[in-house]
Amino acid sequence: xxxxxxxxxxxxxxxxxxxxxxxxxxxxxxxxxxxxxxxxxxxxxxxxxxxxxxxxxxxxxxxxxxxxxxxxxxxxxxxxxxxxxxxxxxxxxxxxxxxxxxxxxxxxxxxxxxxxxxxxxxxxxxxxxxxxxxxxxxxxxxxxxxxxxxxxxxxxxxxxxxxxxxxxxxxxxxxxxxxxxxxxxxxxxxxxxxxxxxxxxxxxxxxxxxxx
Amino acid sequence: xxxxxxxxxxxxxxxxxxxxxxxxxxxxxxxxxxxxxxxxxxxxxxxxxxxxxxxxxxxxxxxxxxxxxxxxxxxxxxxxxxxxxxxxxxxxxxxxxxxxxxxxxxxxxxxxxxxxxxxxxxxxxxxxxxxxxxxxxxxxxxxxxxxxxxxxxxxxxxxxxxxxxxxxxxxxxxxxxxxxxxxxxxxxxxxxxxxxxxxxxxxxxxxxxxxx
DNA sequence: CTTTGTACTAACAAAATTGTTTAACCAAAT
DNA sequence: ATTTGGTTAAACAATTTTGTTAGTACAAAG
Numbered sequence: 001x002x003x004x005x006x007x008x009x010x011x012x013x014x015x016x017x018x019x020x021x022x023x024x025x026x027x028x029x030x031x032x033x034x035x036x037x038x039x040x041x042x043x044x045x046x047x048x049x050x051x052x053x054x055x056x057x058x059x060x061x062x063x064x065x066x067x068x069x070x071x072x073x074x075x076x077x078x079x080x081x082x083x084x085x086x087x088x089x090x091x092x093x094x095x096x097x098x099x100x101x102x103x104x105x106x107x108x109x110x111x112x113x114x115x116x117x118x119x120x121x122x123x124x125x126x127x128x129x130x131x132x133x134x135x136x137x138x139x140x141x142x143x144x145x146x147x148x149x150x151x152x153x154x155x156x157x158x159x160x161x162x163x164x165x166x167x168x169x170x171x172x173x174x175x176x177x178x179x180x181x182x183x184x185x186x187x188x189x190x191x192x193x194x195x196x197x198x199x200x201x202x203x204x205x206x207x208x209x210x211x212x
Numbered sequence: 213x214x215x216x217x218x219x220x221x222x223x224x225x226x227x228x229x230x231x232x233x234x235x236x237x238x239x240x241x242x243x244x245x246x247x248x249x250x251x252x253x254x255x256x257x258x259x260x261x262x263x264x265x266x267x268x269x270x271x272x273x274x275x276x277x278x279x280x281x282x283x284x285x286x287x288x289x290x291x292x293x294x295x296x297x298x299x300x301x302x303x304x305x306x307x308x309x310x311x312x313x314x315x316x317x318x319x320x321x322x323x324x325x326x327x328x329x330x331x332x333x334x335x336x337x338x339x340x341x342x343x344x345x346x347x348x349x350x351x352x353x354x355x356x357x358x359x360x361x362x363x364x365x366x367x368x369x370x371x372x373x374x375x376x377x378x379x380x381x382x383x384x385x386x387x388x389x390x391x392x393x394x395x396x397x398x399x400x401x402x403x404x405x406x407x408x409x410x411x412x413x414x415x416x417x418x419x420x421x422x423x424x
Numbered sequence: 425c426t427t428t429g430t431a432c433t434a435a436c437a438a439a440a441t442t443g444t445t446t447a448a449c450c451a452a453a454t
Numbered sequence: 455a456t457t458t459g460g461t462t463a464a465a466c467a468a469t470t471t472t473g474t475t476a477g478t479a480c481a482a483a484g
Binding site: 029110113114117124127128132157158165170172173175176180181184194195202206208211 | 237239321322323329369373377381382388393407410420
């Protein structure tokens with residue numbers, strides 16, 4: 001009653017913000033609580049006061065991010081009444097935009113799951129069900145469209161992998177390719193537009209039925 | 213003259229081996245020198261005796277791995293006298309196989325470059341030249357083949373990104389997708405074969421010229 | 425047989441990092 | 455005014471992790 005939830009004690013918010021940046025950049029063990037505190041402009045005792053331990057602070061961040069990634073993966077699918085091909089195209093574009101808005105989320109989550117596999121079982125079982133259902137639906141729709149001769153048949157799971165690979169990987173390896181493709185990547189905004197178009201083109205061609 | 217290079221003092225080798233595993237798994241800051249020593253079956257003083265500091269040991273590993281990744285990226289290109297399309301297809305397959313043989317190399321290098329961008333300038337300038345030349349060659353060949361009506365025109369750099377995205381990302385996110393696609397990924401060997409075929413199919417369709 | 429240098433161990437020291445405590449401050453409620 | 459409780463700073467303590475040192479063993483060279 002007496003707690004002002006809307007402000008959430010500024011300090012707490014600033015620590016969370018700084019922690020997010022620091023953890024995304026350097027990972028759990030690379031991040032330093034003192035650095036997070038500095039970045040937030042508070043003493044590092046404050047960090048422990050609010051979040052007890054580094055580990056607990058990390059939990060706060062990672063679980064939020066995990067959910068975001070769950071959402072990102074599912075953005076591939078849109079439910080709508082347009083033709084399947086159009087919906088897939090839209091899904092690819094939306095998925096790309098979503099990731100462009102959170103460019104280093106995938107790397108962070110991948111790294112975390114790789115280094116601490118044991119944690120995150122619950123997460124997996126949660127999204128596992130959703131993904132199962134969505135992939136099942138998609139496959140049935142593909143089967144129908146392919147049978148009607150509107151597109152080539154494809155394993156929905158492979159298509160799913162194609163899409164997330166194309167959309168995510170450019171961002172993951174951007175620090176590496178940027179200097180290699182200087183000219184192309186110099187105008188970052190322009191590059192992203194071109195890249196999105198290329199990904200859509202690749203997927204659309206993948207779904208084109210082969211002429212007899 | 214008096215040093216037996218062939219054996220390289222077993223201990224030293226074992227430390228290097230253990231360090232590679234530990235660093236690949238946990239990254240520079242996640243790895244513990246004591247753990248590396250244990251894993252190698254030596255006292256941890258030995259680690260410092262041979263490699264002075266954790267940082268120097270890490271250098272040894274990372275620079276070796278960076279070169280490997282340079283090679284991996286270049287495997288896309290084969291120089292040969294067959295038609296361009298065939299060469300690209302072969303390149304995709306070889307690239308896939310190369311990565312399948314070093315499945316967690318890309319993630320490691322990407323993470324390292326992301327968290328410590330300042331180091332590795334020299335690396336970049338080195339491979340930058342090679343990539344430039346190869347992409348230039350490839351583009352000219354594509355221009356020719358496309359003009360001759362043998363394939364669709366495509367920006368060589370985008371094609372390059374398509375290929376490495378498809379080939380690498382499956383491995384990077386394997387820990388995540390494995391439980392999601394249980395049935396498909398259960399037989400790991402079979403999955404890899406299917407995935408390679410899918411990647412080749414995607415790229416081949418990408419290069420197919422669109423009917424008028 | 426002594427010297428010399430490398431490989432090695434165990435204990436120790438130093439540094440870095442996380443976590444705690446004490447006490448002060450301030451606003452609101454009693 | 456006084457108490458109460460959340461917030462803060464500064465100093466300190468504990469732990470973890472890295473790095474060093476002093477000394478032993480042993481093999482090869484002189």
